[in-house]
Amino acid sequence: MKLRHSLVLLTWCLASLAGLSANAGVIINGTRVIYNAEDKEATLRINNDSTTPSLVQVWLDSGDAKSTPETGKSPFFATPPIFRVDPNKGQTVRIIYARDPLPTDRESVFWLNILDVPPMPVTKSADDANYMQLAIRSRMKLFYRPTGLPGSSFAAADKVQWTLHQNADGVVLQGKNDSVFNVSMDSAKIVISDKTYEVVTSMIAPKSSAEFVVRDLKQIPTQASQLEYVTINDFGSAVKHTNSLTP
Known part of the structure; x- marks a missing residue:
């Protein structure tokens, strides 16, 4: 049976110690984000080491693994929320705390989602149009760390x-x-x-x-x-x- 439409599959990306790889080219530098309360923002670098551009979308949630950019709820937001990363280029994502009240006597944890959508292939015939497009979502933890917490x-x-x-x-x-x-x-x-x-x-x-x-x-x-x-x-x-x- 031939595929008549492109399919988008959301799959999980596993963390490595050096960073998260959304596909063969898009590399997320880090496996977690530590947001210290005294900081104005936290940053995350995303690089594209492939030969094709990628469209990347970023959002946060409070632990809902099925969240989407529309349903994700968190006192943090990422900017830019969606962007193109050209081959051998990178983009710094800024994560900003909206200052909604959070506990001050312990860490809080949230989740950062990074969706990588590679470009559609150029089709030359009807048969070439039967392809599967793979979009990969990575999830990493964001730890909000209040000032003055005891211990390490x-x-x-x-x-x-x-x-x-x-x-x-x-x-x-x-x-x-x-x-x-x-x-x-x-x-x-x-x-x-x-x-x-x-x-x-x-x-x-x-x-x-x-x-x-x-x-x-x-x-x-x-x-x-x-x-x-x-x-x-x-x-x-x-x-x-x-x-x-x-x-």
């Missing part, structure tokens, strides 16, 4: 308190974050003797706890075990941690 975002991950709990479905790992910073989890596993159990992780918000499912572990172990986990710091780098878990 880099130390927060080491201070998480970990415990195992039993529920009807098996074992969950609880992480208690008493700091005022978000702890971005990348991965985790529990090692018991010669066996390893993967943990399904996500972010732990400031001054809160989160529970993560431990895959294939049905009972809390009676012997000591070790938690090995990886977090992502302000620079987008992966940091390894270990923690002993006692029965």
Whole structure:
């Protein structure tokens, strides 16, 4: 069956330590944005290393993964919101806080969306018009950091308190974050003797706890075990941690 119309597919782009790549040419310099309260704005650089131009659209939301430029809600806005990036050129995006009230005793997190739409190919015949156009959306976290927060975002991950709990479905790992910073989890596993159990992780918000499912572990172990986990710091780098878990 032939395609009679161009299709636009929205797909997720995975972060690398050096930056996010929306396609083979469009590079987003960074994996997160830190917005300090005393700053007038934060900036993000987007470069196009390909041989064709791209149309880029940017917007923010408060955690709705299905948000669009029309539905995304956030006390921040990006400018320019839509722009063309020519080959081997770049564009600096400014992110500005609209000064809507936010907590002053802890970090807040929002999401920055970058949609990259490559140009349509030049068609020479009816058959050439049957193509698939791929638009790729990347999402990265924006952390709003109030002035004068105690402690350090880099130390927060080491201070998480970990415990195992039993529920009807098996074992969950609880992480208690008493700091005022978000702890971005990348991965985790529990090692018991010669066996390893993967943990399904996500972010732990400031001054809160989160529970993560431990895959294939049905009972809390009676012997000591070790938690090995990886977090992502302000620079987008992966940091390894270990923690002993006692029965």
